[in-house]
Amino acid sequence: MSRIFLLFIMSIAAFGLSACNRSTNARPPVPEEITAVVKPSYEAVRRGDQKAAEKYVAPGFIDDSRVQFAEMSQLLKNAPRLAPAIQQHQGSGAYLTFAAQHGKIWVTSEVRVVRYRNKPMIEYWDVTTTDKAPEIVGHTQDMKRYTSYALMAVAFAALAGLALLIWVVRNRTHIIAPEATIETRRVAATVRNREG
The missing domain is CATH 3.10.450.630 (Nuclear Transport Factor 2; Chain: A,)
Incomplete structure (x- = not known):
């Protein structure tokens, strides 16, 4: 369930961030x-x-x-x-x-x-x-597009880091000390002869 939630949040962040960056009024104030x-x-x-x-x-x-x-x-x-x-x-x-x-x-x-x-x-x-x-208008449009891509990459990296952190916290006991398993190797027993 948590994996589905993380995937859902990451996809919403990627699409939501790009949608929020689209400005309806790109005109500078005069x-x-x-x-x-x-x-x-x-x-x-x-x-x-x-x-x-x-x-x-x-x-x-x-x-x-x-x-x-x-x-x-x-x-x-x-x-x-x-x-x-x-x-x-x-x-x-x-x-x-x-x-x-x-x-x-x-x-x-x-x-x-x-x-x-x-x-x-x-x-x-x-x-x-x-x-x-016009060149200056083209540069402005390119800059908006590159900024949008950069913000999406940062959001994706942040969510991937969050997913990694959650995974580490959930599995920390396995990372620090592996699970104890019963030892199955055979032990050789030696018997000393005390008579003689």
């Missing part, structure tokens, strides 16, 4: 003030409203933004809603990577938000499409 700039800007680009989008762009990048606006707007119109994939802080600003998969095509967008006159503004943005997952 600060409110950055969301207040990036979200309306992307909605304006998706609609094709260049003037509304330029409200959130830093003055040094407005000319470059105008050059690429039509192409980027078309890419965003045809793409699903982009979700934040990676966030990196850079000084007082942040560098964000958004990604979404549309069929077999990945749509990614990179945005750099900086403080301009104590207000967050977009200093750089770009939208691209590729056939395979």
Whole structure:
């Protein structure tokens, strides 16, 4: 019975641990003030409203933004809603990577938000499409998978150690001193002759 119980617990631990590690929300949290700039800007680009989008762009990048606006707007119109994939802080600003998969095509967008006159503004943005997952998103997915496997291996090793410990405790008398058995060898008896 105890062996069946241990096997049952080990299998539940292996499957349960991998299920617990699966996160339903793999998106990194984005600060409110950055969301207040990036979200309306992307909605304006998706609609094709260049003037509304330029409200959130830093003055040094407005000319470059105008050059690429039509192409980027078309890419965003045809793409699903982009979700934040990676966030990196850079000084007082942040560098964000958004990604979404549309069929077999990945749509990614990179945005750099900086403080301009104590207000967050977009200093750089770009939208691209590729056939395979962006490298940084692929690394994140690989890391989650490897972490899941490592946690399952640790759980399995811990349960195997527990099973070994239980076995040692149950059989400790046999390990320390083997069971006493009746000796069955023949004993030779010698008789001395006292006469003579």
